[in-house]
Amino acid sequence: MAYNWNWGVFLQPTATGDDTYLGWMFYGFKMTIALSLSAWLIALAVGAVVGILRTVPNKLLAGIATAYVEVFRNIPLLVQLFLWYFVMPELLPEQLGNAFKQTNPILQQFLASMVCLALFTSARVAEQVRSGINSLPPGQKNAGLAMGFTLAQTYRHVLLPMAVRLIVPPLTSEFLNIFKNSAVCSTIGLLELAAQGRQLVDYTAQPYESFIAVTLAYLTINVVVMFGMRWVEARVRVPGYIGAK
Amino acid sequence: MISMNKVSKHFGTFQVLTDCTTQVHKGEVIVVCGPSGSGKSTLIKCVNGLEPFQSGEIIVNGVSVGDPKTNLSKLRSTVGMVFQNFELFPHMKIIDNLCIAQVKVLGRSLEQAREKGSKLLERVGLREQAEKFPGQLSGGQQQRVAIARALAMDPICMLFDEPTSALDPEMVNEVLDVMTELAQEGMTMMCVTHEMGFARRVASRVIFMDQGRIVEDDSKEAFFQNPRSERAQQFLAKILHH
Numbered sequence: 001m002a003y004n005w006n007w008g009v010f011l012q013p014t015a016t017g018d019d020t021y022l023g024w025m026f027y028g029f030k031m032t033i034a035l036s037l038s039a040w041l042i043a044l045a046v047g048a049v050v051g052i053l054r055t056v057p058n059k060l061l062a063g064i065a066t067a068y069v070e071v072f073r074n075i076p077l078l079v080q081l082f083l084w085y086f087v088m089p090e091l092l093p094e095q096l097g098n099a100f101k102q103t104n105p106i107l108q109q110f111l112a113s114m115v116c117l118a119l120f121t122s123a124r125v126a127e128q129v130r131s132g133i134n135s136l137p138p139g140q141k142n143a144g145l146a147m148g149f150t151l152a153q154t155y156r157h158v159l160l161p162m163a164v165r166l167i168v169p170p171l172t173s174e175f176l177n178i179f180k181n182s183a184v185c186s187t188i189g190l191l192e193l194a195a196q197g198r199q200l201v202d203y204t205a206q207p208y209e210s211f212i213a214v215t216l217a218y219l220t221i222n223v224v225v226m227f228g229m230r231w232v233e234a235r236v237r238v239p240g241y242i243g244a245k
Numbered sequence: 246m247i248s249m250n251k252v253s254k255h256f257g258t259f260q261v262l263t264d265c266t267t268q269v270h271k272g273e274v275i276v277v278c279g280p281s282g283s284g285k286s287t288l289i290k291c292v293n294g295l296e297p298f299q300s301g302e303i304i305v306n307g308v309s310v311g312d313p314k315t316n317l318s319k320l321r322s323t324v325g326m327v328f329q330n331f332e333l334f335p336h337m338k339i340i341d342n343l344c345i346a347q348v349k350v351l352g353r354s355l356e357q358a359r360e361k362g363s364k365l366l367e368r369v370g371l372r373e374q375a376e377k378f379p380g381q382l383s384g385g386q387q388q389r390v391a392i393a394r395a396l397a398m399d400p401i402c403m404l405f406d407e408p409t410s411a412l413d414p415e416m417v418n419e420v421l422d423v424m425t426e427l428a429q430e431g432m433t434m435m436c437v438t439h440e441m442g443f444a445r446r447v448a449s450r451v452i453f454m455d456q457g458r459i460v461e462d463d464s465k466e467a468f469f470q471n472p473r474s475e476r477a478q479q480f481l482a483k484i485l486h487h
Contacts, residue, residue, distance in 0.1 A: 137330060139328050139329075139330050139332040140332055140334070142290075142295050142326075142328065142332070143326075143332035143333075145295060145317075145318070145321060146293055146295060146321055146324075146326040146328075147321065147322065147326075147345075147346035147350065147394075147395075147398065148318050148319065148321045148322025148323075148346060148350040148351075148398065149318065149349065149350060150318050153349060153350075157334075157345055157349065158334055161334075161336045162334075162335060162336055165336065238335050238336045238378060239377075239378040239380060240335075240377075240378045240379065240381035240382075241335050241336075241378070241380040
């Protein structure tokens with residue numbers, strides 16, 4: 001194979017002259033991190049609330065939460081992204097829709113991507129929160145209530161502290177997924193890591209270097225997340241409980 | 246102190262409790278026994294409203310449990326309960342297990358709560374375990390902590406739901422000793438248990454249940470010497486021969 005390896009390409013100034021190609025990659029890297037982290041925080045908050053609601057005795061609230069989960073996890077991520085970016089601004093009240101369309105296009109792409117990733121992931125987080133709560137012995141809830149806790153206090157002091165500990169490992173997968181899923185947002189033009197990789201190919205005709213760099217960047221993010229979550233897992237481990245050392 | 250009047254409960258078409266009527270007076274120790282599936286645990290959980298019931302009435306210390314207007318949390322904070330599987334909160338140290346409801350429900354200061362908690366741990370012989378986690382204790386120790394946790398709320402009565410059924414045989418007595426001591430101090434108690442030795446020692450009355458009905462409700466002497474119903478005779482014959 002006659003391929004001309006050229007790792008020096010990253011240090012060359014870009015065709016538009018505003019940066020080096022490494023600078024472009026770094027821009028995409030930062031965009032991926034900002035997008036994924038902000039979406040993750042929203043996903044955790046919304047997912048926690050929805051997941052808790054799925055386990056409450058009130059049938060109406062539990063039903064609404066179930067419907068939420070089914071909608072957001074059963075529509076493909078790409079379709080959801082197009083809906084948020086192309087369709088949603090048209091459905092908003094006219095003034096709000098126009099205001100959105102007049103903002104900076106990068107901000108438009110970022111906001112649509114963030115909301116899309118956040119809500120898609122929140123449905124999955126919700127399922128994990130629910131399974132965490134449901135995996136606790138049923139007597140725990142009774143024990144909390146029997147001591148005079150209200151239902152809310154029972155969740156706050158008894159059920160959630162244990163449920164959250166139990167779901168740290170699956171939440172780690174979800175956290176990793178959100179970084180990987182963020183690549184989908186390149187389809188609406190957001191210049192995150194994957195998009196910058198493709199752009200590099202177009203400009204430099206060095207696809208191997210570009211995609212190897214992109215791969216390593218995603219890998220770096222995920223290794224950091226993995227070790228971070230492992231640390232969290234060790235920190236919240238309950239002495240004498242299953243899985244503890 | 247506890248009065249039940251024709252309490253009935255069903256899950257769908259399955260009748261769990263039928264017309265259960267009994268009284269528990271202050272200072273009495275009532276042992277509830279019967280074959281599995283007879284509704285003993287359900288009955289005792291109805292007392293503090295952990296299980297809802299469809300008809301009848303339960304009055305605890307003048308408050309109706311089934312009344313939708315009753316503040317159940319407040320009522321429950323005055324009724325101690327001990328469960329078959331201990332149900333300590335695994336993520337909290339032993340001492341924190343004893344303090345949390347004192348602070349969050351009764352509004353005591355953490356200092357007061359810890360003092361009370363330490364005293365009760367001392368009483369059940371587990372002072373040294375205060376800083377450990379529930380998973381690091383044996384079953385018998387955990388159940389003693391659970392009793393101490395319930396007592397920390399200064400309950401007016403205590404409910405025990407098969408407190409020794411999940412224990413290794415050699416740990417049963419340490420828990421029964423604590424319960425016996427409690428009974429002798431005059432605590433009002435309602436215990437679902439198969440420990441007939443305990444019933445003979447401390448019970449004021451024995452309630453025998455079968456198929457959701459209270460079949461016998463009698464003094465322990467009458468119950469053990471000549472149970473009236475055939476079902477109770479069979480039951481006793483089966484569990485007392487060793």
